[in-house]
Amino acid sequence: MSYVDPARSPRLAELLSLEGRAALIIGGAGLLGSEISFALAELGAAVVLAGRDGEKCRRRAAELVAAVPAARAHALAIDITRPESIRAGVAEAARLAGGFHILVNCGWSGRKNTFESISDEDWNNDIEVSLNGVFRTVKAAAPVLAERRGVILNIASMYGVVAPDPALYDSTSFANPPSYGAAKAGVIQLTRYLATFLAPQGIRVNCISPGPFPFETTQKENPGFIQRLAAKNPLGRIGRPHEIKGVAALLCSDASSYMTGQNISVDGGWTAW
């Protein structure tokens, strides 16, 4: 039996390798999505970067090919609020990469709001993109993933786990809207549902909850906000986008073959106190 002879177990470098695999990364040109795209490409996966802005995805894919030796990267415009766009995109991604084994849901767009400022329309838009978009994409991609006993990685948020502290936000223009946390909590629970439901097909489903990774523009516009975020966090700082890469490598590869239904927080300890 395998447990008596670890010398014959696969080495971790083999377990982490994604050679011969392909990944569809929704939001693959975004702040964290780009880092995940790079991580998967560095491990040998062919990557398809998808998002509403196809041109942005093309630019990022070109950067990736220039930076990562032997990388194969494609770009694709997909609007996850439109079912027909998802269906066509999933089919096109499978054609470009010869099928895919990894689906990463990292798409986001939305407005800043407080509970008082948010309109019905903004609420619906956030739920549409951040929760319904994940549901639709998984539904469309599951048959492709099932052929290869694939993996799904959803990107949630610390605000799907805990509530924002209103004192962090000095104006509506920086506030984290209530719809965002509600959608992300939904993503964490959907992850668990999909993990148990898709387990018989050999598909593993996990989730990452990033902590504070503010956009560069936010950091420039509001240094006081960044200081408050850092002060609120046990590690005393905001995250660096590349700090998401390690966990993406773990969860998208065979190095996590016994992990499913989990939510891994990369938050500097934000949710530990």
Add this chain to the structure above:
Amino acid sequence: MASTRFDLTGKVAVVTGGAGILGRRFCRGLAEHGAQVVIVDINEEHATRLAADIARRSGRHALPITCDLRDPAEVRRMVDAVVAKYGRIDVLHSNAAGKSSDPAAFFAPFEEYSLAQWREIMAIDLDAMFLVAQAVGRHMVPRKSGSVIHTASIYGVVAPDQRIYEGSEYEGRPINTPAVYAAAKAGVLGLTRYLAAYWAPHGIRVNALTPGGVESGQNETFQQRYSQRVPLGRMARPSEMIGALVWLASDASSYVTGQNIVVDGGLTAW
């Protein structure tokens, strides 16, 4: 490329319970990724043999240290010996858990469980985590860096389903999971979060690794009953813990602290 992302080259890693069923896998995994491993175990013969085995396979010297982690003086001596030899400790994997000297007392029904047995297990499963973290922390704090990993358990997160123990045996003996183990492991998770926040200003990260049930020679009945509780439908292989461990030990998890990483095939997801 893959190995560079989870690289432990030059890091000194102390693993307690390092010669046990999972511990020896952990030691080998850390060594393969470049760590200088210190195997701390109560069983001198097993630790020495594992060190020789690691040296033979990886060409890397591993230091075996015999230590009874229930004794604060011995824990201090162990840590001093590591620091004297290597000058520092970069990674602490606090992994030791207790085997009872008296299986009948260890597996006794809760209603008849003795306080003496409860304390015997607590002394290693929880108290020793405190002692080791304290002794190692004293060296990590001034250096402003370190990664601490505590081995917890699914039964520190959820309760065992007692039905899986009907007809289950390990080494020919009926088995169960006693309450003291669940209570101790839940305590480990509390200690993990506490220390994560407490040592964060000093650049020390503290996380827990929770393995699901691992194949280690349980009888067929247990393996079947347990596997039915797991979405992935099987027990874990010890090697399936290595990816998460090396990630937590390495700089690839530099923004992760206070977390419990559960490698359980989905057991706690439903």
